[in-house]
Amino acid sequence: MANSPAMHTKEIRAAVVRKKGGPFQVETLTLQEPRPDEVLIRIIATGMCHTDMVARDQLYTVPLPVVLGHEGAGVVERIGSSVKKVAPGDHVVLTYMWCGHCLPCLNGDLTYCENFYPLNFGGAREDGSTATQDGQGAVHDHFFGQSSFGSCALAHERNVIKVPNDAPLELLGPLGCGIQTGAGAVMNALKVRPGGTFAAFGGGAVGLSAVMAARVAGATTIIAADVVPSRLVLAKELGATHTVNSRETDPVEAVRDITGGGADFSLESSGRPAVLRQAIDALAIRGTCGIVGAPALGTEASFDVNGVMTTGKRIIGIIEGDSVPDLFIPSLVELYRQGRFPFDKLVKFYNLDQINQAAEDSEKGVTIKPIIRFAA
Ligand SMILES: [Zn+2]
Ligand SMILES: [Zn+2]
Incomplete structure (x- = not known):
């Protein structure tokens, strides 16, 4: 039922890892509509972080095939019925996922969530379901609660962080992981x-x-x-x-x-x-x-x-820099806008079909922070 074809109304282009070590293969997939607590985001750009390579190479085990990517930035397209934090049209940065109900979470220590590993590396939602399919069946997703190496991503209300609409959105994705770390x-x-x-x-x-x-x-x-x-x-x-x-x-x-x-x-x-x-x-x-x-x-x-x-x-x-992302990410955006945190100097942009080049450049140290830009 959860994966019935009728729920897959959104076609996306995404980079899929099908075997240990890669490569990233750009494919057309389908993505479900948001559940009541989820947000559908049109991805404008997404940073590539060392952890994407660690997962691709299975140094940290992630079920395959999977859509990776965990530094997404984009525009809210649709929200689930219970979502209050953002509205369609809002600009957002996607960050790591936490459960919100374990003791570390309740204590405000979100980055030490007891469920951090399954929620960020489990390749599925907390209940084990996935939202992405290819022609054959399920593709693992919800990597860091987002899987942002795709033209659209489904995130939870929790790990969607609102940023000012007049900030340079295509630059901001890396604030969600590597930069805030x-x-x-x-x-x-x-x-x-x-x-x-x-x-x-x-x-x-x-x-x-x-x-x-x-x-x-x-x-x-x-x-x-x-x-x-x-x-x-x-x-x-x-x-x-x-x-x-x-x-x-x-x-x-x-x-x-x-x-x-x-x-x-x-x-x-x-x-x-x-x-x-x-x-x-x-x-x-x-x-x-x-x-x-x-x-x-x-x-x-x-x-x-x-x-x-x-x-x-x-x-x-x-x-993740002990970050409470709803507080910390907007403060980094403001420091950037004041010229006090010029992280744009670390960045080089690539298109989705150059994603393997981006990974290679990053691993060789040629590019410090690749950002994959999605065509409008
Ligand atoms: Zn937790
Ligand atoms: Zn990362």
């Missing part, structure tokens, strides 16, 4: 303070967003460490006071030298255990290291136990 880590989780020292280990979209946020937060020493020279040049443009090429210089010694003993805050966004060790070792006494880089499930890392204990260091995991 880096910026929120600095502003919400680490709470980098004015006059503080901050070191970003990893200069991809997340690390560079953290650099921009550290400047907004008033940090006076902002260090970016990476192995790609072009990223270090960009980091300087975005607010880094110092850069370290970790291939040429020991970043731990460099951070200690620059800060006179160690950084108050560090952020590991590369997903490499050896770099996490550096991010911990480069901290000052009582410093805090945030972990946002995602390696394969089951990865372990080591650190000097006494070194951490005797210096009172903290090591914290951070998901």
Whole structure:
């Protein structure tokens, strides 16, 4: 009943992953009309995030075939009968999904929702149903509650975030994941303070967003460490006071030298255990290291136990920048409009039929944040 053909009234163009490792195949599919608590969004553009590749390659398991994409931005086309937050015509950014009824959700810790994995990686709604079909049968969807690699997406009222209609919508999708992850880590989780020292280990979209946020937060020493020279040049443009090429210089010694003993805050966004060790070792006494880089499930890392204990260091995991998206995403839009958070410098646009090129450019580090634009 839930998947009866009569409910599939919307034809969409979408990128489907049918086997581990890809490729993304652009196909015509059908999408159901919104349920009472859902919103149908015409996607204008969608960012591509490292997690899309992680899911494509099944480092995080997602059922196949699936429509990925989780940084959607678009215009509300239709709303379910109980939706109050948005109306048709509203401009929205789509973000991660949370259940709203577990204890972490009720405590406001939405990014630590007990149902985070099934809701964001389960390839279906919370009740296990899907809304997308090809000629043969069901295609998994609701990736991060949206599956935005399609010309239209179905999201829940919860993970649809209203943004001003006069903001540049095609640019805003990455605020829903990668950008809020880096910026929120600095502003919400680490709470980098004015006059503080901050070191970003990893200069991809997340690390560079953290650099921009550290400047907004008033940090006076902002260090970016990476192995790609072009990223270090960009980091300087975005607010880094110092850069370290970790291939040429020991970043731990460099951070200690620059800060006179160690950084108050560090952020590991590369997903490499050896770099996490550096991010911990480069901290000052009582410093805090945030972990946002995602390696394969089951990865372990080591650190000097006494070194951490005797210096009172903290090591914290951070998901989606501890963001409460309805509050945080509009604030990032406003910072962008004031010229204080120029994340457009990370972006390169592609069309849907260039999606595999976008993925390749991102993985090679040629493009920091690809955005897939849908033709009007
Ligand atoms: Zn929850
Ligand atoms: Zn993401």
